[in-house]
Amino acid sequence: MAIRDGRLKTEMTDEAADYNSSLEFDKIIFEADIKTNFAHTSMLKNENIIDSETADKILEALDKLKEEGIDALVLDNSVEDVHMAIEKYVIDIVGPEAGFMHTAKSRNDQVATDLRLVLRERIRNIQIGILNFIEGIVEFAKDHLETVFIGYTHLQHAQPITVAHHLMAHVQSLKRDYERLDDTYKRVNLNPLGSAAMTTTSFPINRELTTKLLGFDGYLENSMDGVSARDFIAETVFDLSCLCTTLSKICEELILWSTYEFGIVEISDEYSSTSSIMPQKKNPDIAELARGKSATVTGELITILTILKAIPYTYNKDLQEITPHLWNACDVAESTLSIVTKMLLSVEFNEDRCLELAGKNFATATDLADIMVREKGIPFRTAHQIVGRIVNEASEQDLSEEDITSSYIDNIAMDLGFDKLELDDELVKKALNPLENVKMRKIPGGPSPEMVKLAMDNICIFLDEEYEKRGI
Missing domain, CATH: 1.20.200.10 (Fumarase/aspartase (Central domain))
Incomplete structure (x- = not known):
């Protein structure tokens, strides 16, 4: 008996049936649909809503279908979707009593x-x-x-x-x-x-x-x-x-x-x-x-x-x-x-x-400003202005980071109307060295090797916890 027979007088046209069908994508939910029917039928049996003998026949048919796979179904547009294809399969084995499987359940x-x-x-x-x-x-x-x-x-x-x-x-x-x-x-x-x-x-x-x-x-x-x-x-x-x-x-x-x-x-x-x-x-x-x-x-x-x-x-x-x-x-x-x-x-x-x-284009310039603030107590905006001018002048003169000395910095500072800073040349050199620059950034979340290693350790703890949760 087709689902349409009770309420509708005619079948869909082939074009309408094809347009309405979800069979192509329903294949993905085939096994899930068996599980859902199995759980629902088991519940109906447990609650004495349908008799045990009928329920067992339905459950056996569902088990058989699970073993045979989706190829055992008749998949054409006459059955509309995988739910009806599975129901038809069970009815073919059990008979009309298989219709009890749909008790208290909708395709919705x-x-x-x-x-x-x-x-x-x-x-x-x-x-x-x-x-x-x-x-x-x-x-x-x-x-x-x-x-x-x-x-x-x-x-x-x-x-x-x-x-x-x-x-x-x-x-x-x-x-x-x-x-x-x-x-x-x-x-x-x-x-x-x-x-x-x-x-x-x-x-x-x-x-x-x-x-x-x-x-x-x-x-x-x-x-x-x-x-x-x-x-x-x-x-x-x-x-x-x-x-x-x-x-x-x-x-x-x-x-x-x-x-x-x-x-x-x-x-x-x-x-x-x-x-x-x-x-x-x-x-x-x-x-x-x-x-x-x-x-x-x-x-x-x-x-x-x-x-x-x-x-x-x-x-x-x-x-x-x-x-x-x-x-x-x-x-x-x-x-x-x-x-x-x-x-x-x-x-x-x-x-x-x-x-x-990493050593080009004065990428280390921020730390040069930072040591001015740290060592000489000048405001960061002042240091920012001095270093910005240093980069401008050095770029125009085709100088590299290695050419920047304490005296060069002092000349720029005085041109801008500030006092000499008289920074230690080794300190300047270290600030402008990319590897040393990275190593100084020891704040959590920073790029220093020890901080990155700490972040790695924390991620490894996270991985271990998640793998354990998943039983992997």
Whole structure:
């Protein structure tokens, strides 16, 4: 007996049935749908809502289907969706009594449950990928604790850092991406089953039991909200968009740094290509693709929010259109995370070039101003003015950091109407040396090797705790 036979007089046209069908994307929730039916039927049996013999036949049929897999289903548009395909399979084995499986349950609360079951697994898998990436970066960074590098603001030379410090900045961003997903998981892992179409049911069902059987943390306490809530999807895709933004930034840096002009990194051949006409080329194609693909996830977020913004309570068919965008966002985020992890951890830093850049363009000038404040007690703005003039004059005279002496500083200070500072030349030299400059920054969060090592230790504690929670 088809679901349409009672209320509707005619079948849909083939075109309308095809347009209405969600089968292509329902394949993703196939196993979750079996779990949901199994838990619901077990609850109906436990509460004596359906007789045990009928329930056992249904449960046996569901077990059989789980073993046979989705290929055992008749998947054509006549069954509309995977829920009806599974129900038809069970009816073919059990007979009309299989219809008791649908007692006190609607496709509305069933699909909402299925989505949450699948999504929580996708979230956990992506989180494990993030943890693995963090762990890999930390190990990579350990080899570069004293590899002096240049930090940028406005993509201009700013101040010396280390390669390790820069890598650990990405670690902190990835940690937040992980934590956002962890927080979202709390709202994903709630049970809508029992909401039925929108008003629960008059049958004495046990929602606590299905919640326990399906491993949810709790159940949704409003049936209208239970069948129509999809903000957990929007929230997840927002988190994935943030993750992909982090990954895209990493790719952008690798693309820039691998150019001849920067010459900072060499991307592995495995993640590069060459030109069809220019044989000398080595192009960062994978990094560019990852940078481009990351935008897809942001696009999916906007699509999902746009679908959601004008839907009244409760279930509307528009909601069916959200799930393809969710799964695509998950697929793109997961694959991009995997490829960027492998690509970043395979790059080689040109340490000589890093040191060269760190020692150019007066990137150490801030510390020259700082020692004036520390040693001579002058206001920082005064020191800022003196050092700014030093950089201007030295640049015009084609001088480097090594040419700046105490007497040179005093001449500039007097030209500006200030007293001589008479700084010790060794102190000046140390302030302008990029490695010494980095080592002086011993404030927590700073780039000195000991502070970066402390940050690494803290991240390792975080990793150990999270791996233990996940049983890894």
